[in-house]
Amino acid sequence: MKSWYARNQIAVTPWLFLLPAIAMFALYVVYPIGQSFNISLYKWDGLGEAEFIGMANYEKLLTDDKAFNVSLLNNAKWLVFYLLAIPAGLFIALFLNQTVWGIRLYKSLFFFPFVISQIVVGLVFTWFYDPTFGLFNAMIGVVGLGPVNILGDPTFATYGIIAAGLWPQTAYCMILYLTGLNAVDPEQIEAARLDGAKGLKMLWFVILPQLRPATFIAFVVTIIGALRSFDLISIMTNGGPFGSTRVLSFYMFEKSLSEYGFRMGYGAAIAVILFLIMLVFIAYFLWRMYQDEKEAR
């Protein structure tokens, strides 16, 4: 008679292997999401007694909070303009997709901004935009423009930060496309060339369809990156000037852990709204992956 474990090995083993990962993930990720939903129904300073106030936090957010509206609008700007990383990355990838001497080093150096932390990217760009000694104003000064204080001006600041974010993100998309281009079928290109396709037509009808997996991943990481933007805002403007560069992720942090007192419940409500926005995209990504899984079976 074999032991119970020996008989049920194949049924039990996966769960034993999954146990540590599930335990950690449940404790630190899944359960906290539920808790945040719950906390968002309370008025709570993080220390004392929490007071149940129902949907009051959401009511205030949606009807009577200008900073929330500014943040939401900025999130939309991030989503739209951050996506420029995808065509920009494709453009650089096409530019670098040649075999000449030293091209590998060029590719690595173009990719390099992605490896640096966003904090350093933020500092580098803060100095780049600086109205007195920044390279940016030195450059536009050559053609007789400026000086402009990009980060000090509410109309430009958010775009300035997004541009800084595009730097590493473009590098990321570039590397995705370079890898994708490596796998493009040369025979199809030859065939298309014989049919007289070239330039943009070739790109649109022959190359891009083959790059779809790369485009999908670039899209996923760029959307997630846009909604997660926090580091750059925190380091470059700290939400200013006059709160004009806040996004939901930053505003939530500010409300929950600001020096003017902790408003955890209100912060959690902002987080829930951000989460719901993200959930739309997550659902779409998962649905796409599910389609792939079904095909793979």
Next chain:
Amino acid sequence: MFPKPIEKSTRATQLTYQGLLPIALLLWLAPLIAVALFSIRPDVDFTTGNYWGWPSSWEFSSNYWQVVNSSMPRYILNSFLITVPTVIGAVALSCMAGFALGIYKFRGNLLLFFLFIAGNFVPFQILMVPVRDLTLDLGLYNTKTGLVLFHIAFQTGFCTLFMRNFIRALPFELVEAARVEGVAEWRIFWYVVLPLMKPALAALSVLIFTFIWNDYFWAVVLTQGENAQPVTAGITSFNAQFRAMYHLMSAGSLIAALPPVAMFFLMQKHFIAGLTLGAVK
């Protein structure tokens, strides 16, 4: 190959291309090069407004020496002490989880897998308040351990996605053959599957190293002060200490960015393999 291979074009085009490459690179990295140039200037250049002219003296060693003698090395050490255990923990957990999800067919397999993926995409802010509370309750607030535990848990999502897909692509016949031989399941993991996962382990380790090294949000949420904060958070206090001393702040930023950059250049092949997994089919 697209666009047209440059070897097939005229000599003039080839030369133009090779001339354009360094110019494009210089423009692309201009903001960073500017900072590197700042970091070797003397203090006095900034007070006299000599930002772009010839430096009045070269202060490479003295500027960087001052950074080395500040609190910066302490923060860098913290970063290592946070990053390395996280890499080990997350890779270990996800190897096991990836094995379970990639090899076995059981009810809820795909659901669990999608849960890991979805968790990996959620905004940090939805976790912030509860995780901060949990860390406080465990007595781990402002410790490296607290930060490491969270990072391990969170990175497990992405790592499991990665490992599971990698294991899926391995030849399943190997597992079946081992089962026919009567090899115990955990031995199959250890002796059959794990040795085949070396490239994935390398790729994932470099990737997670960079992600965790560059984390800022959780560093400010879960730690404060020199004894636990990693360099991403520490650099703000470094900058506060050297307020308006741009030559030192530049040098400090470059040093803070160095380890992941070194990691990338040393392990480039693995790094890119990790990042682009799934970008080609």
